[in-house]
Amino acid sequence: MGHSRIVILTGAGVSAESGVPTFRGPDGLWEGHRVEDVATPEAFARDPRLVQTFYDLRRAALAKVEPNPAHLALARLDADWPGDLLLVTQNVDDLHERAGSRRLIHMHGRLKSAWCTACDTRHGWEGALLDWPPCPACGAVGRMRPDIVWFGEMPYDMARIERAVMACDLFVSIGTSGNVYPAAGFVDLAGRAGARTLELNLDPSMASHRFDESRLGPAGVLVPELVAQLLDP
Numbered sequence: 624m625g626h627s628r629i630v631i632l633t634g635a636g637v638s639a640e641s642g643v644p645t646f647r648g649p650d651g652l653w654e655g656h657r658v659e660d661v662a663t664p665e666a667f668a669r670d671p672r673l674v675q676t677f678y679d680l681r682r683a684a685l686a687k688v689e690p691n692p693a694h695l696a697l698a699r700l701d702a703d704w705p706g707d708l709l710l711v712t713q714n715v716d717d718l719h720e721r722a723g724s725r726r727l728i729h730m731h732g733r734l735k736s737a738w739c740t741a742c743d744t745r746h747g748w749e750g751a752l753l754d755w756p757p758c759p760a761c762g763a764v765g766r767m768r769p770d771i772v773w774f775g776e777m778p779y780d781m782a783r784i785e786r787a788v789m790a791c792d793l794f795v796s797i798g799t800s801g802n803v804y805p806a807a808g809f810v811d812l813a814g815r816a817g818a819r820t821l822e823l824n825l826d827p828s829m830a831s832h833r834f835d836e837s838r839l840g841p842a843g844v845l846v847p848e849l850v851a852q853l854l855d856p
């Protein structure tokens with residue numbers, strides 16, 4: 624395809640075939656909860672036990688899932704692509720890194736990280752937070768929260784992401800409904816800067832009409848096909 628700089632944005636759809644539930648199911652609920660009840664700073668202030676339990680369960684559930692062919696193909700692209708490449712994921716699971724992707728940004732945080740709001744340090748985290756473990760750095764108790772970007776909070780590494788999106792030749796969005804900004808706006812930023820824009824999604828998304836091309840189907844099929852096209856044109 625003659626591209627050299629690639630930015631790829633992934634959403635919950637890339638992990639769906641691994642058995643990680645997407646956010647916006649047919650019932651509009653996220654594992655039985657309204658998003659406002661578990662994914663906002665206000666929810667955490669109001670009911671920290673509910674929010675910690677919710678994320679503790681999701682963190683524990685990562686032990687039962689494996690990367691699928693879409694994650695593996697993206698890791699192969701990362702390893703073999705000679706040009707610039709950045710994988711930006713909205714997902715908080717660890718399936719991209721377990722598949723082997725290295726040029727990766729978790730713009731909405733990671734389940735396997737805990738953030739001490741007393742000393743502002745982040746710690747790799749495997750266990751639970753509901754029992755309010757002390758911060759390994761400063762010892763404060765009751766100040767460790769999930770290192771997840773909630774609604775109303777600023778996603779991570781935005782300056783670096785926007786630079787890459789504006790400089791890329793090919794922007795690919797995979798398995799995201801295009802509901803949540805700023806990620807949903809990256810396609811416009813890339814398009815205005817002259818990149819070709821491509822969407823891979825199971826269903827037409829909110830943003831489909833803003834892409835040069837949309838391919839519909841499961842990520843586990845479409846992503847390996849795309850990676851083969853890019854690496855062996």
Ligand code: APR
Pocket residue numbers: 633634635636637639640645646647648658662713714731772797798799800801802803823824825826827828840841842843
């Ligand atoms: N292959 C490809 N796409 C799929 C698959 C699949 N197997 N299964 C589902 N999809 C698509 C759905 O059609 C939907 O468009 O993935 C998309 C998932 O959308 P959401 O559940 O809204 O997830 P996402 O877009 O990642 O959410 C963005 O919202 O709740 C916040 O911060 C959270 O990062 C999250 C953000």
